[in-house]
Amino acid sequence: MSPTDRGGAVFQLSDVSRGAAFGDIDNDGDVDVLVGNAAGPVRLLINNLGNRNHWVGLRLVGAQTPRDMVGTRVTVISPDGSTRRRRVRADGSYASANDPRVLVGLGASGEPVQVRVTWPGGRVEEWNDVPADRYTTLTEGGGR
Numbered sequence: 001m002s003p004t005d006r007g008g009a010v011f012q013l014s015d016v017s018r019g020a021a022f023g024d025i026d027n028d029g030d031v032d033v034l035v036g037n038a039a040g041p042v043r044l045l046i047n048n049l050g051n052r053n054h055w056v057g058l059r060l061v062g063a064q065t066p067r068d069m070v071g072t073r074v075t076v077i078s079p080d081g082s083t084r085r086r087r088v089r090a091d092g093s094y095a096s097a098n099d100p101r102v103l104v105g106l107g108a109s110g111e112p113v114q115v116r117v118t119w120p121g122g123r124v125e126e127w128n129d130v131p132a133d134r135y136t137t138l139t140e141g142g143g144r
Contacts, residue, residue, distance in 0.1 A: 015040050021092060023099025027135060029055040031103065036095065054106040056113055057135035060088050068100040069120060069140065076104045076130075077114040106132055117143065 016038040025032040026046060033045040060072045072088040084104050092098040106113065112129040117138060119125070125143030130136050 015043070019092075019094045019096035021096040021098055024057065024101070024103060027057075029057065029103065029133060034096075053108060054110040054132045056104050056106060056115075056130060056132050058102040058104070058115065058130075059100075059135060059137040060102065060117060060119075061137055061139045062119075063140040063142075066139075070100060071120040073118040074102050074104075075116040075118075076106075077116065078106060078109055079111045079113070080109070101135065 015035075017035050018038050019036040021034045021036075022031050023034075024030065025034075025044065029051050030047040030049070032047050035043045035045065037043065056076060058074060060069045060074065061067065062069045068088065068090070070088050070090055074086045074088065076084045076086070078084075086102045086104055088100055088102055090097045090100040110132045112131050115127045115130050115138065117125050117127075117140075119140050123140070125138075125140070127136075127138055127143045130138075
């Protein structure tokens with residue numbers, strides 16, 4: 001069975017689409033897609049193929065303005081020392097905005113990770129023992 005076959009009947013449709021927004025709608029650690037169509041219904045494509053690996057999800061919130069801190073840079077450091085870098089962003093496709101949360105794949109390790117955050121103003125903070133396979137909110141000023 002091909003990945004397209006597993007995707008379902010929606011991939012047999014012919015739509016003229018104008019935008020796509022990506023994010024983890026069901027909070028299960030994989031990316032789902034919302035597609036806006038020009039003359040038809042919006043389509044929500046939920047990724048239900050299942051997770052084979054571990055992940056960490058982060059929401060980065062400002063202290064002075066309690067909102068998602070677009071532009072924040074994040075480094076996730078696994079117990080084995082490997083690092084993964086991401087940036088908080090919501091930009092994307094035409095007339096669309098993506099989920100601003102950061103989703104980082106961890107591979108086979110489900111161990112807690114260290115997270116280093118560089119806020120838009122330049123302040124750097126760290127959090128230790130951030131759990132895998134769930135979303136954690138990190139608020140500016142709450143790290144060390």
